[in-house]
Amino acid sequence: MHRRVVIVTAVHAPSARFLPDAHASLCAQTLPDGWEWHWVIQEDGESDAVRPHVPDDPRVTFRQGRRGGPGVARTIALAHADGPYVKVLDADDRLPPGTLARDLAALEADPGLGWATSRALDLLPDGTTVGFPGDPDEGPIERGAVLDFWAANDYRAQVHPATLFVRRDLLLALGGWMALPASEDTGLLLALNAVSRGWFTREVGLYYRKWDGQVTGQSSHVDPVERRARMSVVESRARALAGLGWGS
Numbered sequence: 001m002h003r004r005v006v007i008v009t010a011v012h013a014p015s016a017r018f019l020p021d022a023h024a025s026l027c028a029q030t031l032p033d034g035w036e037w038h039w040v041i042q043e044d045g046e047s048d049a050v051r052p053h054v055p056d057d058p059r060v061t062f063r064q065g066r067r068g069g070p071g072v073a074r075t076i077a078l079a080h081a082d083g084p085y086v087k088v089l090d091a092d093d094r095l096p097p098g099t100l101a102r103d104l105a106a107l108e109a110d111p112g113l114g115w116a117t118s119r120a121l122d123l124l125p126d127g128t129t130v131g132f133p134g135d136p137d138e139g140p141i142e143r144g145a146v147l148d149f150w151a152a153n154d155y156r157a158q159v160h161p162a163t164l165f166v167r168r169d170l171l172l173a174l175g176g177w178m179a180l181p182a183s184e185d186t187g188l189l190l191a192l193n194a195v196s197r198g199w200f201t202r203e204v205g206l207y208y209r210k211w212d213g214q215v216t217g218q219s220s221h222v223d224p225v226e227r228r229a230r231m232s233v234v235e236s237r238a239r240a241l242a243g244l245g246w247g248s
Contacts, residue, residue, distance in 0.1 A: 004083030005031065005100055006168070007039045010073035011091035013049035014213040018092040023055040025207075026092035031101055035229065041091075042077035044070060071184030075176030080170075086171055088164045088185070094207040103165035104196065106199040113140065114196030115166040117159040117189075118205025125211060138202040143247065146193040147238050150186075155231045159198075161185035170196060178237070183230045190238035195247050227240045 006027060012021065021040065026039060036059070043050045043064040054062045061080050064071065070090075078086070085104065089095060104115045121129040136158050149158045162185060170192065176188035192198065 002038075002083050003035050005035065005037045005085045005087055005104060005165075006081040006083045007037055007087045007089050008074050008077045008081065008088050009034060009039065009041045009091050010044055010070035010077070011041055011050055012044045013047050015091040016050040016053040018209065019050075020055060021094055022089055022091060023057065023060070025096070027091075028097045029095065029100045030098070031104065037087075037100060038080075038083065040077045040080045042073040044068065044073040060228070065107065069181055071180060071188075071197075075169040078153030078172065078176060081168055084168055086164060086166050086168050090162055090208075092209040092211065094209070095163060096204050096207065099205040100165075102201050102203060102205065106201065107165070107167065109138075110199075111227070112197055113199050114170045115164060115189075115192045116176040116201065117141075117161075118201040119165045120160040120163050120206040120208050121204055123207040123209045129207065133161075136200050137203060138200060139197040141193065141200055143193060143195070143197055145241060146198070147190050147242070150190060151235065155186075155227075155234075157189060158204065159184060159189070159200055160208070161189040162208060164189060164192075164194065178234065180230050180233070181226070183227075183234060186236075187230075187234040187237060190234055191241055194238045194241035211218070226231070 012115040026037060029037065039060045041054055041060065041062045046064045048147060054060065065076055087100060106116045108115050119135050121131050123129055146157050150156065174191050175186040
């Protein structure tokens with residue numbers, strides 16, 4: 001298998017205009033000698049609106065498919081993940097310089113870690129950034145710690161699932177992202193932490209863009225009935241995995 005970090009991005013028409021910014025942030029990354037990155041962009045649908053924004057770069061693969069939401073798009077993109085590590089990057093977000101190298105170094109140094117996350121900053125429309133209070137200390141995150149924190153804090157994890165860097169084999173073993181209309185990335189994060197230790201880096205590893213069209217800003221995302229159902233299945237899956245005693 002190639003010594004390659006595969007960046008997986010789900011995109012739909014409204015967010016396609018941000019792809020050049022995401023690409024620029026990837027081009028600013030540096031990796032150790034012998035390593036490279038490959039960006040797989042998977043459109044959630046088959047429109048004519050996304051392809052014009054896809055960068056002309058041999059390191060970029062663009063695919064389209066039936067609509068199913070971002071989790072489905074990311075999971076089907078794994079068909080083109082030809083490296084041992086997968087990094088999540090939403091189409092409207094950006095990676096600060098050094099992010100990929102730090103994530104890679106953490107997992108290469110400790111085979112007992114299954115995944116890594118890092119600090120995230122909201123990127124506001126005026127270009128300013130805002131942090132989140134309560135980031136954990138830098139270092140390992142023990143199995144079950146994310147679920148415990150999430151359950152005690154109104155279903156909010158102490159680390160951001162949009163910063164995820166994960167071993168490809170572990171990601172595939174868990175079936176990719178959850179088949180949910182939202183919170184599919186949180187569901188994956190809790191499942192990963194149910195079976196493996198993770199890592200948190202205090203340095204900023206993501207600029208999380210805030211804009212009017214983002215999916216998490218829509219009223220349907222916070223519908224209380226659906227949210228309770230999503231959180232119930234997310235928690236049940238994580239606890240079932242933990243109960244099996246399987247680990248990496």
